[in-house]
Amino acid sequence: MTPTNRKLRKDALAILRAALKAADPVEAVARHLSVDGHSLHVGRQRYSLEMFQRVFVIGAGKASAAMAVAVERALGRRIHSGLINVKYGHVARLRRIELNECGHPVPDEAGVAGSRRLAAMVDGAGEGDLVICLVSGGGSALMPAPAEPITLAEKQETTRLLLACGATIHEINTIRKHVSSLKGGQLARAAYPATVVTLILSDVIGDNLDVIGSGPTAPDSSTFSAALAILRKYAILDRVPPAVRERLEQGLEGRIAETPKPGAKELSRTQNVIVGSNRLAVAAAKKHASSLGYRALVLSTAIQGETRDIAGMHAAIAREVRDSGQPLRAPACIISGGETTVTLRGQGKGGRNQEFALAAAIEIEGLRDIVLLSAGTDGNDGPTDAAGALCDGQTVARATAAGLNAAAFLADNNSYAYFDAIGDLIRTGPTNTNVMDVRLALIGK
Amino acid sequence: MTPTNRKLRKDALAILRAALKAADPVEAVARHLSVDGHSLHVGRQRYSLEMFQRVFVIGAGKASAAMAVAVERALGRRIHSGLINVKYGHVARLRRIELNECGHPVPDEAGVAGSRRLAAMVDGAGEGDLVICLVSGGGSALMPAPAEPITLAEKQETTRLLLACGATIHEINTIRKHVSSLKGGQLARAAYPATVVTLILSDVIGDNLDVIGSGPTAPDSSTFSAALAILRKYAILDRVPPAVRERLEQGLEGRIAETPKPGAKELSRTQNVIVGSNRLAVAAAKKHASSLGYRALVLSTAIQGETRDIAGMHAAIAREVRDSGQPLRAPACIISGGETTVTLRGQGKGGRNQEFALAAAIEIEGLRDIVLLSAGTDGNDGPTDAAGALCDGQTVARATAAGLNAAAFLADNNSYAYFDAIGDLIRTGPTNTNVMDVRLALIGK
Numbered sequence: 001m002t003p004t005n006r007k008l009r010k011d012a013l014a015i016l017r018a019a020l021k022a023a024d025p026v027e028a029v030a031r032h033l034s035v036d037g038h039s040l041h042v043g044r045q046r047y048s049l050e051m052f053q054r055v056f057v058i059g060a061g062k063a064s065a066a067m068a069v070a071v072e073r074a075l076g077r078r079i080h081s082g083l084i085n086v087k088y089g090h091v092a093r094l095r096r097i098e099l100n101e102c103g104h105p106v107p108d109e110a111g112v113a114g115s116r117r118l119a120a121m122v123d124g125a126g127e128g129d130l131v132i133c134l135v136s137g138g139g140s141a142l143m144p145a146p147a148e149p150i151t152l153a154e155k156q157e158t159t160r161l162l163l164a165c166g167a168t169i170h171e172i173n174t175i176r177k178h179v180s181s182l183k184g185g186q187l188a189r190a191a192y193p194a195t196v197v198t199l200i201l202s203d204v205i206g207d208n209l210d211v212i213g214s215g216p217t218a219p220d221s222s223t224f225s226a227a228l229a230i231l232r233k234y235a236i237l238d239r240v241p242p243a244v245r246e247r248l249e250q251g252l253e254g255r256i257a258e259t260p261k262p263g264a265k266e267l268s269r270t271q272n273v274i275v276g277s278n279r280l281a282v283a284a285a286k287k288h289a290s291s292l293g294y295r296a297l298v299l300s301t302a303i304q305g306e307t308r309d310i311a312g313m314h315a316a317i318a319r320e321v322r323d324s325g326q327p328l329r330a331p332a333c334i335i336s337g338g339e340t341t342v343t344l345r346g347q348g349k350g351g352r353n354q355e356f357a358l359a360a361a362i363e364i365e366g367l368r369d370i371v372l373l374s375a376g377t378d379g380n381d382g383p384t385d386a387a388g389a390l391c392d393g394q395t396v397a398r399a400t401a402a403g404l405n406a407a408a409f410l411a412d413n414n415s416y417a418y419f420d421a422i423g424d425l426i427r428t429g430p431t432n433t434n435v436m437d438v439r440l441a442l443i444g445k
Numbered sequence: 446m447t448p449t450n451r452k453l454r455k456d457a458l459a460i461l462r463a464a465l466k467a468a469d470p471v472e473a474v475a476r477h478l479s480v481d482g483h484s485l486h487v488g489r490q491r492y493s494l495e496m497f498q499r500v501f502v503i504g505a506g507k508a509s510a511a512m513a514v515a516v517e518r519a520l521g522r523r524i525h526s527g528l529i530n531v532k533y534g535h536v537a538r539l540r541r542i543e544l545n546e547c548g549h550p551v552p553d554e555a556g557v558a559g560s561r562r563l564a565a566m567v568d569g570a571g572e573g574d575l576v577i578c579l580v581s582g583g584g585s586a587l588m589p590a591p592a593e594p595i596t597l598a599e600k601q602e603t604t605r606l607l608l609a610c611g612a613t614i615h616e617i618n619t620i621r622k623h624v625s626s627l628k629g630g631q632l633a634r635a636a637y638p639a640t641v642v643t644l645i646l647s648d649v650i651g652d653n654l655d656v657i658g659s660g661p662t663a664p665d666s667s668t669f670s671a672a673l674a675i676l677r678k679y680a681i682l683d684r685v686p687p688a689v690r691e692r693l694e695q696g697l698e699g700r701i702a703e704t705p706k707p708g709a710k711e712l713s714r715t716q717n718v719i720v721g722s723n724r725l726a727v728a729a730a731k732k733h734a735s736s737l738g739y740r741a742l743v744l745s746t747a748i749q750g751e752t753r754d755i756a757g758m759h760a761a762i763a764r765e766v767r768d769s770g771q772p773l774r775a776p777a778c779i780i781s782g783g784e785t786t787v788t789l790r791g792q793g794k795g796g797r798n799q800e801f802a803l804a805a806a807i808e809i810e811g812l813r814d815i816v817l818l819s820a821g822t823d824g825n826d827g828p829t830d831a832a833g834a835l836c837d838g839q840t841v842a843r844a845t846a847a848g849l850n851a852a853a854f855l856a857d858n859n860s861y862a863y864f865d866a867i868g869d870l871i872r873t874g875p876t877n878t879n880v881m882d883v884r885l886a887l888i889g890k
Contacts, residue, residue: 206764206768279769297771297772298765298769298771298772299744299758299761299762299765299771299772300758300761300762300764300765300771300772301765301769302761302764302765302768303757303758303761304757304761305753305754305757305758306751306754308750309750309751309754309755309758310754310758312748312749312750313744313745313748313750313754313755313758316744316745316747316748316749316783317744317745319651319745319747320743320744320745320746320747323651323747324724324743324746326742326743326744326745327742327743327744327745327772338761
């Protein structure tokens with residue numbers, strides 16, 4: 001390995017670490033919530049803790065237990081009580097906040113029971129109380145609250161029907177919010193007139209507040225009318241459970257309250273703050289790359305699409321830096337986020353990030369002083385124990401010398417075995433967070 | 446259509462025109478070759494025309510007739526004579542330079558005859574003569590010169606065998622250069638000790654001089670030994686025509702001269718100048734975008750891959766400009782070049798550029814103040830009379846209102862009909878040039 005490639009690899013891993021640090025749930029919350037004397041700082045707002053009689057901490061999500069650790073560190077005994085729905089096994093050591101383990105990605109009755117208790121807790125909060133709500137990826141499935149008399153089974157059947165007829169995620173969310181009692185801002189309404197501060201770890205592209213965890217404290221623009229129109233569009237109005245249809249029709253007639261709309265009074269005491277996201281992780285990567293002397297450029301945090309083609313485009317940009325100093329001159333660090341997909345063609349083992357690195361390795365074969373890296377921030381790329389992998393222009397030659405044919409491994413989606421054999425997997429262990437993926441291309445001078 | 450989108454569309458088309466202008470063969474040559482009194486300026490070099498007894502103009506390529514027009518304009522009666530192999534019908538009005546129409550993409554005997562005459566012309570050129578060589582896309586097929594006693598049919602049979610066993614274009618070129626008498630720098634050797642100035646319109650990614658038109662005046666790093674190794678690798682040494690095998694073996698034994706290597710004396714009087722290329726077209730686009738007040742960024746001129754995924758990545762970058770002001774703040778113009786591919790899934794009519802615009806339209810649906818455009822610089826996108834198409838965030842809604850379903854048209858690769866119906870095709874007519882594609886994303890403030 002050339003000295004430059006060794007340096008680029010070391011820097012790439014350090015830049016990745018900076019991104020992971022920004023996405024760490026404890027660090028992310030601590031960075032956005034702090035106590036200073038009697039002042040509680042949340043994002044750019046300041047609250048006087050003397051104003052609050054009680055502080056409740058609630059929430060749901062795979063990372064919410066870790067987020068709660070940071071809240072306990074900041075507020076300690078000022079917390080009156082709390083309850084958070086987490087995925088089975090996704091726990092943390094907490095003193096004052098209770099954890100309720102429940103089903104994910106398929107919600108279960110333990111989740112429903114926990115959601116009822118959450119709702120009762122915020123329902124009991126008054127004007128002098130503060131509710132801190134912690135939302136992270138998986139928060140929607142982990143806070144199942146079918147609106148009575150709809151049952152969890154009926155809600156799930158509705159989702160199944162929508163998926164089967166090709167409804168978009170946006171359409172499914174519109175229905176979900178209108179057959180639920182907490183989604184779409186309804187949790188914030190239940191807490192009103194208490195003050196609500198929601199800390200959010202976003203795992204979706206675009207960081208839309210009404211999408212992450214189905215937006216329990218965010219205004220909702222969708223309506224009962226839109227929900228019914230979707231069922232009609234797919235001709236499943238007669239096939240959804242009668243209780244679902246009845247609720248939507250009652251809502252249309254104004255007999256059930258709409259979800260809180262933008263500007264609603266019930267949301268006037270609610271602050272939503274994104275404490276962690278792909279964009280924040282990528283920003284941390286950029287900052288660290290700059291500190292290491294690289295010109296750094298963020299391409300986009302919204303990148304989706306077939307992994308090998310996206311890898312090709314990253315490689316083409318790295319090559320252009322080398323050839324013409326565009327889009328910026330070396331030493332350069334090109335950063336992107338989002339989450340790609342892999343169309344399975346083979347029988348091998350891998351994940352989108354490892355496949356990215358393998359496809360990129362082929363594209364940059366023979367080029368000097370270029371390193372590409374891709375890693376999932378959750379530490380688990382596909383069904384593997386690696387977060388991702390990295391490659392340089394000599395990776396293919398090095399692997400060929402070890403008897404590995406890059407094209408054949410790519411055709412078999414067997415990126416894990418490829419990088420495992422040459423020692424270029426990135427292993428972080430589970431990170432307890434998820435803000436999608438981070439990709440880096442470093443081009444040396 | 447919103448006023449901003451109307452403005453963005455108008456600007457996008459103007460920026461495309463600037464790119465096409467830079468790729469126009471006449472303009473491209475005129476920009477790099479000019480006469481000032483007795484001085485001939487070619488790129489950064491200056492030649493005294495008084496030094497030359499005769500000026501010959503030769504060449505091959507689809508755009509080479511148009512390039513010759515510019516040379517005649519500059520040098521007029523100083524041209525002694527000339528001969529250029531062009532594709533049937535790809536002619537121009539010339540006074541002193543003869544055009545020889547021949548077969549492309551499959552070479553024919555007319556091409557072989559023309560190449561022999563070309564070779565004889567430069568062979569007769571001496572130390573006091575200047576040979577201007579015009580090379581453009583298609584130049585390899587249009588200058589077929591099988592080394593005797595190999596026949597054109599035997600050379601083609603060899604290429605066919607190589608293609609069938611999956612040889613790379615790089616490997617095929619190595620063989621081609623070693624069974625040809627002009628490729629791989631051998632034309633320049635034939636002209637030596639005359640001065641040779643080669644003007645090149647590049648249609649390949651990377652603009653490698655030894656690749657464009659098989660590099661008739663560029664140094665060649667490949668060898669007879671490498672050529673034989675390739676035939677052995679694919680186990681076709683016994684299957685290629687005996688004359689081909691014999692030549693390669695004689696070459697290996699040193700009984701036939703190698704192609705001129707980098708630093709060879711026979712190339713010491715040769716200047717290769719790229720007068721037009723994707724990079725130059727993209728640079729012109731960038732310059733024009735800046736003049737219109739956009740912050741402009743070139744992503745890469747080496748972009749390949751599946752069109753719809755590449756479109757998605759462009760849309761994701763445009764969205765990021767909108768959302769976070771990265772990789773640069775609006776008003777922004779993101780530019781890329783290269784040539785993507787389309788995996789045909791449907792029965793519709795279209796081309797990679799129109800499919801890019803259709804896939805992009807779906808990705809940016811509903812977004813404000815974003816326009817994307819993709820166009821082939823040759824004016825013919827796929828088997829259509831359009832160069833490409835453009836779209837904005839309201840394209841899908843507008844087409845839906847006209848009864849067109851974007852996803853269905855994309856699934857059917859039917860982008861031509863889609864954009865034809867809503868009037869968003871870009872029609873330039875044939876441009877007589879080809880420097881691959883130009884893609885633009887404009888994001889308004």
